[in-house]
Amino acid sequence: MKLLLSTFLFLILPTFALAQLGVAYHQSNLPFIGVNYEFGEKFRPELRIGTDNFFADTSLELVATYDILNKEEFEVYAGLGGRIESFAGIVVPMGLNIYPLSTKQFGFQIEIAPLIGDSVVLRGSWGIRYRFN
Numbered sequence: 001m002k003l004l005l006s007t008f009l010f011l012i013l014p015t016f017a018l019a020q021l022g023v024a025y026h027q028s029n030l031p032f033i034g035v036n037y038e039f040g041e042k043f044r045p046e047l048r049i050g051t052d053n054f055f056a057d058t059s060l061e062l063v064a065t066y067d068i069l070n071k072e073e074f075e076v077y078a079g080l081g082g083r084i085e086s087f088a089g090i091v092v093p094m095g096l097n098i099y100p101l102s103t104k105q106f107g108f109q110i111e112i113a114p115l116i117g118d119s120v121v122l123r124g125s126w127g128i129r130y131r132f133n
Contacts, residue, residue, distance in 0.1 A: 020037060020038050020131065020132065020133060021035065021036070021037055021131070021132045022035075022036045022037070022038065022044075022129060022130060022131040022132065023035055023036075023129070023130050024036065024046075024109065024127055024128065024129040024130070025051075025127045025128055026048075026109070026111060026125035026126070026127040027125060027126055027127050028123055028124060028125035028126070029123070030050065030059075030086075030087070030115075030121075030123050030125075031050070031051045031052045031125070032048045032049055032050045032051055032059075032061065032125075033048070033049055033051055034046045034047065034048040034049075035047050038131070041067070041070060042066060042067045042070060043064065043065075043066055043067075044064070044065045044066075044067070044077070044079075045062070045063070045064045045065075046061075046062075046063050046064070046065065046081075047060070047061070047062055048060070048061035048062070048063065049061075050085070050086070057085065057086060058085065059083060059084065059085035059086050059087070059088075060083070060084050060085065061081055061082065061083040061084075061091055062081050062082055063079050063080065063081025063082075063091055063093055064079050064080060064081060065077040065078065065079030065093055065095075066078065066079060072099075072104070073098065073099055073100075074096060074097060074098045074099065075096070075097040075099075076095075076096055077093070077094070077095055077096075077097070078092075078093070078094045078095075079092070079093045079094075080092055080093075081093065083115060083117070087115045087117060087119070087121050088117050088118070089115060089116050089117020089118070090115075090116045090117065091113055091114075091115055091116075092113060092114050092116070093111055093112075093113040094111065094112055094113065095109055095110055095111030095112065095113075096109065096110050096111075097109045097129055103133070104131065104133075105130060105131050105132075105133055106128070106129070106130050106131075107128070107129045107130075107131075108126070108127070108128060108129070109125075109126065109127050109128070109129050110124075110125070110126045111124070111125050111126075112124050112125075113125070
């Protein structure tokens with residue numbers, strides 16, 4: 001796991017630094033922060049790191065979402081990904097990003113995501129999102 005994370009951080013993340021990056025914080029019983037990159041304002045791969053727990057219990061998710069509906073004030077998305085550590089398995093995020101400002105940089109979000117593995121958990125979250133344009 002450490003090798004996978006190190007490879008991602010040192011090889012992939014620098015290529016994102018010159019492009020349209022975004023960060024998000026999701027609040028729920030399984031809270032996390034996310035770092036994402038948008039391709040063409042429709043496709044958004046995101047690395048999510050669990051928060052509010054002991055460092056040894058940190059979970060990682062890698063998801064890819066696609067905007068089903070992309071309007072000026074909001075986006076409706078769905079995606080697929082994977083999760084390791086606690087509740088390991090497949091993640092199926094579906095959500096809504098709301099952008100109240102005309103710049104579409106700062107927004108609010110709500111998401112529901114089934115976590116499918118040894119057990120099935122339905123995670124609901126809300127939070128904030130910021131895009132570096």
